[in-house]
Amino acid sequence: MWTSILIAVVVLLALAVVFGGLLGFAAERFRVEGNPLVDQIDSLLPQTQCGQCGYPGCRPYAESIANGGPINKCPPGGETTIKALADLLDVEPEPLDAEHGVEQAKRVAVIREDECIGCTKCIQACPVDAILGAAKHMHTVIESECTGCDLCVEPCPVDCIDMVTLEPDIRSWTWTPPTSGVIATDRQGAGV
């Protein structure tokens, strides 16, 4: 009887050692650099790099979320981003934290070029290098690269930067879903 117990213990011990070794090897061999969750979260954030969340850029905010921080601090992403983050992290979506700002339509910065004195302050402030210019020469915003983060407005000494809301044009237009939610009899009643 003792021998069978001994055999069982030895076999289990041997298995534990073998699998432990395997797992240990795999952990070393297939080590993942960095936190993959941060990358996933970062890819859901709008990348405006505006700092409205209180972190210096989208990636630091993603890191804070990965460490269990709140997911409702990103006004540029708004509802959609919160929903996507909630889906990814399997938590309940929360309403946007108004402390960090409100969701706004997409905007871009526009420099009133004849008022620009060429101080390069906005160039230093732009997180995505979307402003072009040189000292004492007119600056301009590369519209397609501007994320609308607002960061260039404050440093401008002559206040020549406007944030312009992007109006939908014929190329950005898409079909809208049919207006539903009204039952047939209601609509007929409304038509009369």
Add this chain to the structure above:
Amino acid sequence: MTQLWSFPGGIHPAENKHISTARPIAGAGLPELLVLPLQQHIGEPAEPCVDIGERVLKGQKIADVTGGMGVPVHAPTSGTIESISLQPVPHPSGMSDLCITLRPDGQDQWTALRPIDNYRDLDRETILDLIRDAGISGMGGAGFPTNIKLRPPKDRKVDTLILNGAECEPYITADDMSMRERADEILAGLRIMAWILRPERCVIAIEDNKPEAIAAIRKAAEGTQTEVTVIPTRYPSGGEKQLIQILTGMEVPSGGIPADIGVMCQNVGTAMAVSAAIFRGEPLISRVTTVTGQAVTNPGNFDVLIGTPIEYLLTRAGLDNGALHRLVLGGPMMGYTLETPAVPVVKTTNCVIAATAEELPDPAPEQPCIRCGACAEACPMELLPQQLFWYSRAGELDKAEHLNLFDCIECGICSYVCPSAIPLVQYYRAAKGEIRVQQAEQLKADRARERFEARQARLEREQQEKEQRRKERAKAAAEAQAKKQAEAEEAEKSEARGKPANDRAARAAQVQEALARKKAKTREPATVDSKNAEQPASEPAPGLEALEKQLSQATAKLNTMQSMLDDAKAENADNVEKLERAVSKNHDRVKRAEEALAEARRSVESAEAHTTDS
């Protein structure tokens, strides 16, 4: 008789083609103004290459695409350029786009044309360039630049060239009438395209409800190797993917192009345009458009100059404004309602339907889906319209995409057969649009991330370089110091030990002094700062804080600006004027902020007084 296959689903809506086939194609004449949208094709919009007020000749290039995919726009007649401005264009959004407006001078004077008699002597690339320069884009509907379509990927060999004369959508007869009257031209265009592509098989497919067109094309194709194939009438047999399935039995892979299975489809109208471009040297400046419907007294096909307002065309066809209920551009299945008839005919405008209320009544109110499955049975792409509908409506776009939403050809059959009158296609179009917007945003976000990271890396590198330089300088300074010291020591040693102690003491005193100065300097601004910081903090009312912040910001800005101005003045820089303007503006701002603050303070005080009173 060649073997024919079939495609799944499909319907037989009322054809109503007889309305517009009673008379031959007529010229539409010259309207007072021609409006030429700069984007009539898929790709980048063209850029104007003429000035306002310039006189242009018929067929002269007036706009071209310089970078990216696209084809040029030509003047349809001689005249002067009246304006380059935003005008309403035929688009489901009803929005405006940049257009060139041309006022015809009535002389219809051609620019110099370069017709080519024997295209076979030329290079294929040259012919493709000529087709591009003639401004030809697909005339069946989508408007894909023809020269690009005729240049399939290098690893794909097109062995079947199909000329699409099916024209399966109700009402439209533009291709039908063109085939009846201009069969030779169509065959000539087909021959050019066949010469470019070198296919093994060349087929013209026509639905069996067009006997006159079949006869005319058969006659023109006699003695050539071109097959004229008659296919059974069933909507949407003229859809590219469906027609390929009928003729070859092969399906275009999801997300692929016909060239992937060695097939290419071209429209009858495109063949005509190619023939005109090569043999007559004429660019695409006119097209055959059907004007039909019960609300016009003289329906039929017109040879219309591109840019002709649809309003004008309707007048030519005898529009009865009282009877008009809905104006549809394109066919009744895939077209869209025009908000205004003041839009021009473009390269892809094949049909205008002026319908009465009985003819095209308003859609019935949408009712709940009863899961009858009629849409799934009729869908020619074998999709699951019901599921797509649920997911599109609920915004579960990834699931809709997973069910091949993007394979939907938007033929409108599901909406047509739906007993609950659900506008299914509109749901799909909206979902597709939303997905495309999201994709574009994702792309932009990725680029922003890349730029942000590149910038961070650059800043870090610069910082490191700075640090490196600083260290090097420090090292050099230390070395120099050591050298000096060594020299001094050397000198000391050589000299008699007289007054060195005295000297060293004096130097130490100097250093002490400098340190004290430095300390005082750093303390001074710090105290000022703390004063500033204390002031708003001690303020009781929270509403005032924002105003105060504003004021202090404005003052700070003013100060920096003033100092910049002073510098600029000292240097006599050329931006003094700008700075002065900015300073004066900021003065106003500071004053405003001060006033607002005073106002707010007063109101707070009065409120406080009020509360103490009560």
